[in-house]
Amino acid sequence: MKLTPAGKCQQCSAFHEVGGFCSHLDAEELESLSAESRSVMLRRGDTIDSNELNTWPVLLIATGILSMQHLLEDGRKTIAAFFMQGDIIDMRNMPARHRGSLIALGKSKICRLSPKVFGDILEKNPSAQRVVWENLRTQTYRAMEHSADLAKKQALEKLASFIFECQHRQIITVSKNSVTIPVRRIDLAEYLGMQPETVSRGFKELEERGILEFQNTLSLKILNAPALRRIANGDRSSDHMPTAGERRFKVLSFG
């Protein structure tokens, strides 16, 4: 097979994934976008600096995970959002005050799209436009929902919500109740506005209550989805019910 100039795109998730932005482009568009764009590999900790964002303000995540981080004067750090496979980040003319830094949280491949070609495509290709539009709206409403979580939920409730968020966003689903957490504990804590210690204690409690079970730090199984759902929704009525763990133990020991 002859490798067109856009041949590299054949390997890219944004091209071959159904619904991926580049899969909606015609040959000519793909050609010119590809010619004017640059893809990069990032490792954990790599930062896309401000200068770079000025020349390359439009990014597409091909694989991996990026974070938008905000830093306070005294070093407190927050992750305002996660960007994952298929997400498009459009920072054209963003005033600096709206900008955090974009930092990779693991090995990632991103494509810096030519702002000009990107803009042209949005104007002329309604189906590509729709994909980008949907993506941005999802980001918006996700961010708002996340705000709501941060504003009023307690530690356990935030963790529960987060697990569902991971479940909804994950691309490959091994089994219905398996969820993979795509980031380290520290990042998770920063995203949820809590301390790593608190995250640890929270997960421990959820395990003790028999609601979930960790395979390892990054992957878990939901054992009692309704209970987890109730916690995520802030239903405190069941807070002091006997836990599944306790109950099972008693039955076994007296049975």
Place this chain on the structure above:
Amino acid sequence: MKLTPAGKCQQCSAFHEVGGFCSHLDAEELESLSAESRSVMLRRGDTIDSNELNTWPVLLIATGILSMQHLLEDGRKTIAAFFMQGDIIDMRNMPARHRGSLIALGKSKICRLSPKVFGDILEKNPSAQRVVWENLRTQTYRAMEHSADLAKKQALEKLASFIFECQHRQIITVSKNSVTIPVRRIDLAEYLGMQPETVSRGFKELEERGILEFQNTLSLKILNAPALRRIANGDRSSDHMPTAGERRFKVLSFG
């Protein structure tokens, strides 16, 4: 002057404001959008219910202020975002889980846009498309910034950030340092994830430190913008410096 079918639009901020969505439409587009859309007046507390959002998922705020509220099982309530003049809310095909309720926080006029005509316009009118796109992006990054505020900032810091947010969003600026808070204390507390009591105490402290001064509950003057900025940015080094108020008092009493 002859009143065209879209005559009602002549009065609307979205039409006559520079940069307003409808000001970017040509006569024909305005005509058909207007014919298929419905504007409504809302009063504080009016809710746009879920059914309504299914038939009219695209809204444009002409004047006033709406909130996106999320409710937890046990009654805790959060305001995830404010929508103000010029904002466009596009809820087409949003899964229910991403949806809070839209509730007016004061007298507002909104225009329910025909989703079909709105969609057609986005495809065909690049300049209108750009306006909507910019608006959505602003909403996105604002929501992310707000998440960052909620995640790690303390009460005072959140208040300080909020004042700057109001300053940036307000349409009419009386004087450089006057800021109008567009919502009541309760709403503000819900937006910032705190209690009204805490809001009150926070503002009191900022006044006592001589950083700002309230004209009435809704409007204030910033007296020391750099100090407010430092607080908003989470600089705790100045936390226990003598306050302007204290200093002034001492000078006067010994002078």
Place this chain on the structure above:
DNA sequence: CGGCAAGTTGAGCCAGGTCAACTCCGGTGG
């Protein structure tokens, strides 16, 4: 000018932050 919601003030308490010590794990080099 009265009534009621909004906002403020005060006192006490607790969820989660902080700090410090410890364990676990993956990678590295001898």
Place this chain on the structure above:
DNA sequence: CCACCGGAGTTGACCTGGCTCAACTTGCCG
């Protein structure tokens, strides 16, 4: 192959910012 190392994660003890509840004041609207 194993000993070592360093960062990530966990556990424990303590402390505090902001929540809670209750009483009070203010200000708006009829």
